[in-house]
Amino acid sequence: MKTTMLAASLATLLGCALACGPALAQGGHYRNPDNKNLKDPAEGTYPVPYKMPQVAEVTAQLKSIRAYMDSATPTRIINRKTGDQIFDLKTPNADAIFEPSAGDYGIQVYEMGVVHSGLLKAAEATGDPSFTAMTQRHFQFFSQTLPYFRAQEQKFHLERANSFSRFLDPRSLDDSGSMCAALIRARLKNVGPDLKPMIDACSDWVINKQFRLEDGTMARKRPQEVSLWADDMYMSIPALAEMGRMTGNRKHFDDAVNNVMGMTSRMFNPQLGLYTHGWHANHQDAPRFYWARANGWAVLAMSDLLDVLPKDHPGYPKVLNQLRLSIKGIAELQSGTGLWHQMIDRNDSYLETSASAIFTYVIAHAVNQGWVSPTTYGSIAQAGWAGLTTRITAKGEVEGTCVGTTLAGDMVYYYNRPTSVHALHGYGPMLLAGAEIIRLIKNPAFEVQHKVRTYHYMPKGGKTDYREHH
Template sequence: MTPPNPSRAARLLSALAALAVLGAPAHAGNPAGGPYRNPDNKSRTDPAEGSYPVPYKKPVVAEIEASLQRIRSFLDAQTPTRVVHKGSGAEITDFSTPAQDAVVPTTAMDFGLQVYEMGVVHAGMLKAAQVTGDQRFSELTARHFQFFADRLPYFRAQQARFHLDGANSFARFLDPRSLDDAGAMCAAMMRARRAHVGPDLGAQIKVCGDWVAKRQFRLPDGTLARERPQAVSLWADDMYMGIPALAELGRMTGERAYYDDAVRNVLQMTGYLYNPQTGLYTHGWNANNPDAPQFYWARANGWAVLSMADLLDVLPKDHPGYPQVLAQLKKSLRGIAQLQSGSGLWHQMLDRNDAYLETSASAIFVYVLAHAVNEGWISPVTYGSVAQAGWAGLSTRIGEQGQVEGTCVGTTFAGDQVYYYNRPVSAAALHGYGPTLLAGAEMIRLLNNPAIDIQYRVRTYHYVPRKP
């Protein structure tokens, strides 16, 4: 999404320096970083058994849970919920009168509490709590959302008194100006409300929901769009920034119009952005240059399939758009699955094997593949082992302290391959954390799925439906 501003870029560099002390990514079962032996192999002396650059084995639930706990602990430490004076850093405890320099502090990682990436983190935390039964995951969401409920009036008063125009720490909530400001967090607040996690943020849900449903710029046909970087642009990212929020509004209110809008945007964005020859979504489309080259950025494809999965989770099965969305998700997952690399991860540019292997998109793909198998949308025979191999690669990107490595930083809609190829990666890019939580939680669900038998035959893994 939107690239970091200069001050944020400086903080990212600081975060990278801080991470030097955290250590290299963990290599499950192989700290030395060499080739992995398959622990399920029957003969250690048989050269045909082979070794692999990633752990080629059936994942262990306890190991996945441990990885998710490291991520949770890391995020918990990196997201303080307090208010300080900007200059001195002294904590503010008297909230009767707002101070002009009052801000929410950040750590070296600079993980904003209201950014869209944090909305994905909350989705991952809620999923992890649901799957594992460990409420420490949802406690982070409850803490953040209670902070919003407690301090929103204070920062609203600060804004009214000092007219800070965007410099206010609650600016994204007080005055949303884009789907990035509204959509993902709106969906997260509704999911938390439904799960009875944290306070009821109904008033803020209304503010963010109104932006997505009524105020966001759209094409004449109702497709969610942007006025940047080109005057009339579509971003595949905005499938996720808008569609899940619309779907959750439909579930929360019971109003079918929200579902209709969500389905319409899946199908219309697909019409503009999806290439049936490649089975992939191009990152963006510009109305003033509709014949521009297509660039298949991995995370954009991740947002597309994640939005469809989130919609199908709540869309009534009798909705006429349900089979259309499901059919498109199946086509998209097929195109993505066949481009998986030999490490289990996917490339930054999906169709370019010389592009680096990127974490956030890979995590989204693992989650959606595993989730679609668990929901019965796609065949476990075809896709179960793909999800497993994806998790194997993804697990090597989770550091010992819980940092998620190898994630592409914020990325705009660009017109050349060079830009995409050379986007930096950083553990300070929050985009990788929520998807990795989602992926791990859904893999646990897949491994525990009573309808699937995971068999090891002919030195590989087969996900087979259990006979009734």
């Protein structure tokens, strides 16, 4: 029995690890193939494939996710009543809608903005332009159908029932910020048609129309009269940053930095190194809930900002310092599977995929960019990816992702949010994480030493001495 399980585990490890999810679900135990002595009594087994990732293997995993996303996101207009495809784009029809996907993956929702950003990163990391084919298809569809849905709205006044409503009438940061950043990134890389009209609509909301505190911090009027959501760091700051990059207008960088600091001053707990999910102006002493994905959005926003923020901007060292503090707090709470918990500070809450993928990406990216030490954080990112590989199904679905979650006031709600392969929140972060792990593996600035059965990311030329170990 043990021999059979060992052989199966080794076969999985030595092949492409796309089927790791089922193996974990069945209680699989993995040996590290980088330790060549299979009789080594000091080599344990792991609940995830604890090993050095290989570029070909990670690329195959990313391709499987891309293929699934591509197949699951149709770009057609249909009649909502009959299901028939509509080809006439000159005569508005009140029943015309985007064809829904089988998994309800909205093609203009904020989560899809993260998917496109992930696909752009994957294309860059692998050198394979086919990763952006889905982005080109989606954006070409938007270019072709925007006039049609604008005419539909002018004639029938459907408001939110209009499939293009997020860009005809944006009403929130969720409607606008994430897709805005993705649209600008694609435009600057010449991927797909120029969608400046959509960029103008969504950026106008973020810059000019979103409700804010008096100091300019992005806020909401729900669930209380004046609330901050850590999620909104990602829903606003990357869009502001990309507007700064695209236009060269430093006021957008100023706004982005101001929002990092405004959000942080109210929601970051320096003792824990974590962001609480939200803050209420009228109830500032409310209990704090450290939801993992909210922390993910916060660090991803800061990471994206630092990518384009001029290094001579006075806010650069402030944002970098805050990202480092957050990464340290997050890294200390990584579980023994490489993943992080739904309530990041509560290890009796379930292990959640989307936050774990964001953390893995941000930590790996910070290492690659030289923002944090590879010797401290390289193996943490690698371990995160080991855990994430167990969440990719043979079909390219991403398992274990918490569904959409509001800012709540009790633990029972957070603990019991369902997970689903149809939660789009997991797909973009997984693409980002895999792309950055490829960069980490290929990074020429350091070497990875497999010593004492674990991994040490060392700057090139760094001298270590293991003589006492032999």
